[in-house]
Amino acid sequence: MSSRYNHKKVERLWQQKWEKEKIFQTATDKNKKKYYVLEMFPYPSGKIHMGHVRNYALGDVVARYKKMCGFNVMHPMGWDAFGLPAENAAIVAKKSPSEWTYQNINLMRSQLKSIGLSIDWTREIATCHPDYYKHEQSFFLDLLKKELAYKKESFVNWDPVDQTVLANEQVIDGKGWRSGAEIEQKKLSQWFLKTSAYSEELLNCLDQLDDWPSKVKIMQSNWIGKSFGVEINFKISNPQNLNSNSLNVFTTRPDTIFGASFCAISTDHPISKDIIRRDEVAKKFVKECSSLSPEKEKKGFKTRLFVEHPFIEKKLLPVFLANFVLMEYGSGAIFGCPAHDQRDLEFAIKYKLEIIPVILPEGKSKDKYKITNEAYVGEGNLINSSFLDGEKIEDAKKIVIKKLVEKKIGNKKINYRLRDWGLSRQRFWGCPIPVMYREDGEIIPVPKRDLPVKLPNVKELSGSGNVLEKIDEWRNVSCPKTGMKAKRETDTFDTFFESSWYYLRYCNPRDLNAFVKEDINYWLPVDQYIGGVEHAILHLLYSRFFVKALRDTGYIELDEPFKGLFTQGMVTHQTFQNHKNEWIGPDEIIYNKESITDNQGNKVKVGKIEKMSKSKKNIVDPSDIIEKYGADTARWFILSDSPPERDLEWTESGVTGSYRFINRVWNLLQLCLSDDYIENNKTDNQLLRGKTNDTIKNVTNNINAFHYNKSIANLYELINFLQKTISNKSSSKNCLKESLKNIALLLQPFTPHLSEEIWKSLGLDGLAINQLWPKAPTIQTKKICKIAIQIDGKTREIIEFDVGISKEEVKIKALNSKKIKKMIDKKLIKKIIFVPEKIINIVLK
RNA sequence: GGCCUCGUGGUGGAAUGGUAGACACAAAGGACUUAAAAUCCUUGCCCAAUUGGGAGUGCCGGUUCGAGUCCGGCCGAGGCUACCA
Numbered sequence: 001m002s003s004r005y006n007h008k009k010v011e012r013l014w015q016q017k018w019e020k021e022k023i024f025q026t027a028t029d030k031n032k033k034k035y036y037v038l039e040m041f042p043y044p045s046g047k048i049h050m051g052h053v054r055n056y057a058l059g060d061v062v063a064r065y066k067k068m069c070g071f072n073v074m075h076p077m078g079w080d081a082f083g084l085p086a087e088n089a090a091i092v093a094k095k096s097p098s099e100w101t102y103q104n105i106n107l108m109r110s111q112l113k114s115i116g117l118s119i120d121w122t123r124e125i126a127t128c129h130p131d132y133y134k135h136e137q138s139f140f141l142d143l144l145k146k147e148l149a150y151k152k153e154s155f156v157n158w159d160p161v162d163q164t165v166l167a168n169e170q171v172i173d174g175k176g177w178r179s180g181a182e183i184e185q186k187k188l189s190q191w192f193l194k195t196s197a198y199s200e201e202l203l204n205c206l207d208q209l210d211d212w213p214s215k216v217k218i219m220q221s222n223w224i225g226k227s228f229g230v231e232i233n234f235k236i237s238n239p240q241n242l243n244s245n246s247l248n249v250f251t252t253r254p255d256t257i258f259g260a261s262f263c264a265i266s267t268d269h270p271i272s273k274d275i276i277r278r279d280e281v282a283k284k285f286v287k288e289c290s291s292l293s294p295e296k297e298k299k300g301f302k303t304r305l306f307v308e309h310p311f312i313e314k315k316l317l318p319v320f321l322a323n324f325v326l327m328e329y330g331s332g333a334i335f336g337c338p339a340h341d342q343r344d345l346e347f348a349i350k351y352k353l354e355i356i357p358v359i360l361p362e363g364k365s366k367d368k369y370k371i372t373n374e375a376y377v378g379e380g381n382l383i384n385s386s387f388l389d390g391e392k393i394e395d396a397k398k399i400v401i402k403k404l405v406e407k408k409i410g411n412k413k414i415n416y417r418l419r420d421w422g423l424s425r426q427r428f429w430g431c432p433i434p435v436m437y438r439e440d441g442e443i444i445p446v447p448k449r450d451l452p453v454k455l456p457n458v459k460e461l462s463g464s465g466n467v468l469e470k471i472d473e474w475r476n477v478s479c480p481k482t483g484m485k486a487k488r489e490t491d492t493f494d495t496f497f498e499s500s501w502y503y504l505r506y507c508n509p510r511d512l513n514a515f516v517k518e519d520i521n522y523w524l525p526v527d528q529y530i531g532g533v534e535h536a537i538l539h540l541l542y543s544r545f546f547v548k549a550l551r552d553t554g555y556i557e558l559d560e561p562f563k564g565l566f567t568q569g570m571v572t573h574q575t576f577q578n579h580k581n582e583w584i585g586p587d588e589i590i591y592n593k594e595s596i597t598d599n600q601g602n603k604v605k606v607g608k609i610e611k612m613s614k615s616k617k618n619i620v621d622p623s624d625i626i627e628k629y630g631a632d633t634a635r636w637f638i639l640s641d642s643p644p645e646r647d648l649e650w651t652e653s654g655v656t657g658s659y660r661f662i663n664r665v666w667n668l669l670q671l672c673l674s675d676d677y678i679e680n681n682k683t684d685n686q687l688l689r690g691k692t693n694d695t696i697k698n699v700t701n702n703i704n705a706f707h708y709n710k711s712i713a714n715l716y717e718l719i720n721f722l723q724k725t726i727s728n729k730s731s732s733k734n735c736l737k738e739s740l741k742n743i744a745l746l747l748q749p750f751t752p753h754l755s756e757e758i759w760k761s762l763g764l765d766g767l768a769i770n771q772l773w774p775k776a777p778t779i780q781t782k783k784i785c786k787i788a789i790q791i792d793g794k795t796r797e798i799i800e801f802d803v804g805i806s807k808e809e810v811k812i813k814a815l816n817s818k819k820i821k822k823m824i825d826k827k828l829i830k831k832i833i834f835v836p837e838k839i840i841n842i843v844l845k
Numbered sequence: 846g847g848c849c850u851c852g853u854g855g856u857g858g859a860a861u862g863g864u865a866g867a868c869a870c871a872a873a874g875g876a877c878u879u880a881a882a883a884u885c886c887u888u889g890c891c892c893a894a895u896u897g898g899g900a901g902u903g904c905c906g907g908u909u910c911g912a913g914u915c916c917g918g919c920c921g922a923g924g925c926u927a928c929c930a
Contacts, residue, residue, distance in 0.1 A: 218848070222926070227930090322928095326928075330929075334930045335930085343930075536925080641869065642857065651856090657869065660883095713867065714868085788864040795864050839863050839864070841863080841910055842910090
């Protein structure tokens with residue numbers, strides 16, 4: 001009777017139709033309300049993985065739904081195309097990184113298209129294209145002028161075998177991931193962006209981001225790490241041969257100053273450098289500390305220096321070099337109060353330093369109070385602290401600060417953990433940094449008229465070092481002002497630089513200028529941004545910084561790039577190991593009745609459910625799924641079970657379940673359209689209508705709340721109801737069609753191809769995607785409600801009533817029920833609580 | 846160590862303080878079929894075995910007519926971050 005649903009044919013057809021009719025191409029239209037949907041753009045690593053499918057399916061629901069709600073929707077796509085994997089692959093495959101990248105882009109584009117996404121492909125960008133990166137070279141020059149970009153010395157992970165710099169994640173147990181060589185900390189002069197100049201604004205603006213997960217906001221806020229404290233200048237009592245005669249220390253606990261028993265400075269501190277110049281033992285100690293081995297032990301080196309206690313006359317504190325003091329935070333020096341800081345306590349015990357308790361916890365007696373091996377960090381009152389005795393911590397802080405200021409040896413200070421963004425990468429496949437070094441040592445920015453500084457064409461990459469350093473014809477230039485000899489910067493930008501502004505470029509991807517104000521002002525901010533939590537800090541923080549920096553250099557008028565953010569969970573899969581303990585993939589597994597084996601019949605060990613990864617081989621290729629079951633099935637499954645923010649376990653049975661659903665809907669449609677359908681004489685159209693309207697309401701609410709799994713549950717309910725209605729023939733044909741029409745519309749964001757197919761089969765005009773989102777009529781369609789009769793909060797019976805029934809009527813009926821009567825027996829009724837249309841609770845004495 | 850999130854059937858998961866387990870997956874039984882696939886129906890903790898009754902949302906306690914939901918304490922899992930003074 002029914003021809004089988006041919007997903008391949010159907011999906012191809014509608015994808016072509018959408019493309020031909022340019023359904024998803026958008027332009028600035030000030031008469032229409034805009035909505036900008038964006039998923040984090042992919043790195044063109046080879047082919048699409050399930051994580052991409054989930055990310056883009058989620059975004060596609062938003063995009064299609066908003067379009068149907070009448071918004072002018074922009075939903076673009078591009079490629080985060082610079083990066084290390086291209087270089088590595090190029091070395092292996094003996095290709096150029098560019099060739100490898102563009103090949104991947106072409107494959108992945110066609111894969112994305114097969115998912116049926118509502119993308120405006122005319123806006124596509126690839127960040128490795130000079131027309132893209134020339135603009136960021138220009139931004140950089142402006143940031144340089146504004147002193148938001150600067151150069152300083154900084155450490156990098158250096159692989160001495162591959163002659164290359166490694167990212168932190170490429171250093172495994174202190175060794176290079178490819179060469180296995182012991183990694184060194186090498187100091188290089190590198191470019192930085194002054195993100196720290198925006199610490200306060202980046203922190204404050206988090207409050208405005210109402211549509212961000214609070215988790216991400218907390219992570220960013222912790223990362224920025226604002227703390228209120230004091231800088232204290234300790235006078236060095238014996239500063240012989242030193243460049244300075246005081247030691248500047250940052251603390252958030254000035255109240256514990258009377259408990260101070262030592263000072264410690266970072267091994268990178270200027271005073272430390274002064275010392276090691278003359279002291280071989282100190283030098284040896286510093287060298288030990290800089291080795292990468294992950295030592296948790298606190299180590300110090302006692303210098304001959306002493307500082308004077310600011311409030312206790314003649315009290316001198318020894319100064320240590322210490323491996324646990326960071327140069328990057330505060331002033332790179334601390335005073336240690338062992339009694340109330342665990343780190344200081346461990347250090348004090350090791351080097352036999354004084355431990356003076358100065359905070360007394362409530363209820364403890366001063367005489368018996370002793371600190372042994374656990375520092376006390378809680379509330380309390382000051383003791384052993386001269387003019388602070390008896391004060392509470394917060395009051396003591398105020399008093400100390402006042403005294404320090406009076407004595408001109410200290411000041412309030414706000415500190416941020418956020419550090420400046422190190423931009424330089426000693427890599428080939430990135431955007432060249434547009435500066436040159438003149439032979440007289442001057443750093444010369446490349447004039448804007450000479451942009452872009454293009455990467456040279458290379459046929460293949462060698463295994464070590466940065467190729468740019470070896471290409472003399474590219475590297476050797478002359479100064480545009482003086483004509484003197486100069487050499488180009490061979491470092492390239494961190495690829496986070498490209499991803500910090502791509503969402504702006506989508507507005508005018510082909511314009512000769514970086515931005516067209518009118519379009520930026522119309523489209524930005526991004527209304528809904530969707531991606532993985534792994535970018536919660538770096539990418540999102542850099543992007544926020546970038547927008548502010550571009551605003552302050554006059555490019556745009558925007559404070560925050562992303563109005564709404566949604567972070568989706570990972571796609572996971574069961575892992576398997578064969579009898580040799582090798583990981584094997586799901587496609588090599590055979591499920592038998594009693595056991596699971598590999599395709600040679602050997603028993604398989606079933607492992608944990610983990611994120612899909614090549615190393616564990618627990619990967620399912622989206623292309624295979626789409627080929628076998630269709631894009632709608634893949635989308636439906638990926639959206640159906642788990643809430644989008646949680647991890648999703650990919651299961652074969654779940655996919656076949658979704659496939660069954662698609663076919664079931666199709667079969668119902670055929671049944672309903674067939675001439676065999678004749679309604680019986682007891683039809684009640686109101687029931688199906690009511691259910692349909694409820695579904696419209698629920699699906700809509702759940703889409704708005706990002707609860708797609710619940711929207712899908714609502715649709716299942718309606719389909720189940722429709723199926724019963726059809727088999728009972730209890731509704732008119734027109735009413736069935738009416739319901740199916742709504743189903744087509746409600747399915748559009750989830751299974752767009754099936755949606756169009758239903759729409760067409762019902763003989764309706766146009767495309768489903770071009771219709772308005774359905775609205776449930778406000779009239780009451782439900783007539784009956786079920787009210788639970790409870791005794792002492794326990795449900796004893798459920799009785800049906802008309803909607804709007806009064807407490808009195810329910811009470812009479814409830815008390816007359818045989819069962820309830822029996823349960824009440826001779827007990828007295830204390831009170832009766834009534835919740836309209838839900839519950840009546842009879843409370844007994 | 847710090848911060849955050851989460852503990853509900855065999856599984857994924859539903860439940861504005863108001864009928865716990867919607868919806869789906871898996872399983873078992875059945876119908877159709879020579880058979881299989883596909884499809885459809887039923888079942889789903891314990892005791893009574895038809896009607897009922899009881900336990901029950903990690904553990905202990907509290908607030909409430911009523912707690913998976915709110916409060917306090919404990920246990921467990923996961924994530925992020927980490928010598929940040």
